[in-house]
Amino acid sequence: MLTRWIDKNLKFIFTLPAVIFVLVMIALPIVYTFRLSFFEWSMSNLTPPKWLGLNNYVELMQDQRFLMSVFRTLYFSVLALLFETVFGVAIALLLNRDFLGKNIVKTLFLLPMIATPVAVGLIWMLIYEPTIGFVNVVVKALGFQPLAWLGSPKTAFVSLLIVDIWEWTSMIALIVLAGLSALPHDPYESATVDGANGWQVLWKITIPLVSPTIMIAALLRLIDALKTFDIFYVTTQGGPDYASETVNILGYIQGFQYFTFGKASALLVIFFIIVLLISLGFIKVKNKVGVDF
Incomplete structure (x- = not known):
């Protein structure tokens, strides 16, 4: 009797630990x-x-500070998503071709994504360092005055946006590249027979076919961008003068600094x-x- 009941409800028994885990770790x-x-x-x-x-x-x-943090979070997420999607699709199209050293290039593009955000933040703090940082070395070589990239309200937000684009564009590229590799060959063969050029193939065949994959990548990246915390906290902690304070940073400050x-x-x-x-x-x-x- 017990054995028959277990066999009948086996699918529920196997999924029960996962349901309990979700309830305890997420729902509660x-x-x-x-x-x-x-x-x-x-x-x-x-x-x-x-x-x-x-x-x-x-x-x-x-609270004006909260409302500005919401705006800043949405603004950052939309800009990051826009640039990362455009660059990610372009990189995926490039990596979808056959060329010498393709695997090495693909590995280099993926390195920023697999690094921990805290480590990325610390590395970019050194890159943006006002006196010996690589960015200001280049700025000085071009004849301009060095800037406090993370220490000025005018440049902190843009500087962090560049870090996010550098780190997560490869995520979009990886997902889109997987979609490109799964596209059917028949439309391309038909386009070749009809005499279509490269741009026509790209905009009339490739982009429409891979657009579902691009939308999935964009949704995943947008949700992740909205939750960005590590890089902001490691580099600026929402400063200077609240210039890079997002909802996540403000929530942390309200909870663990103001209690x-x-x-x-x-x-x-x-x-x-x-x-x-x-x-x-x-x-x-x-x-x-x-x-x-």
Whole structure:
């Protein structure tokens, strides 16, 4: 009897550990964060959490620093996605050709992506160093005045954007390259017979066929860009003068520097909703163009 029941429900028994893991590691923290967002708590055993209702959300909606961090996060993510997608597709098209040393070039392109973000941040801090950094060495050689790339509100944001593009363009390129390698050969043979040139093949055949893969890569990268924290924290910690402060950095500061865990939780809940809405928007676009994720 027991053996028959196990055989009948074997698929549920095997998936149960994964379901429990997801509930414990993902669902419970989300629920706890949502609950904490309605309280005021400084992580003190002497002072219990104080119920505030929606006050944390109201304060955040009136906080110019928070609103600017949201704008900065979205602006950074969109710009990073735009450049990384364009460069990534171009690199994938290049690597899809046969040439001498192709495997070596492919490996070099993938190196930034496999490095840890903290290590990347530390390396670029040295590159941007005002006195002996490589960037300022080049700037001086060109006859210009050196800049404090990470120490000025005018250049910190752009400098971090360049770091993100350098690190994650290879991710787009890798995904798109996988899509290019799986394209059918029949359309290209037909285009050759019809006398189509290289640009016509690219824009009329390759790009339309690989566009579903590009959309998948763009969605994955956009969600990841919205969550960027390591590079910002290692290099500028949101400064100078809040010039590079994103939602993630502000949430960390509110929680682990100001110890306002209720407000930090409310901030993260709002950010979660923003990411969810953006994801749903991508899914809606996917449904319109008929792309399968």
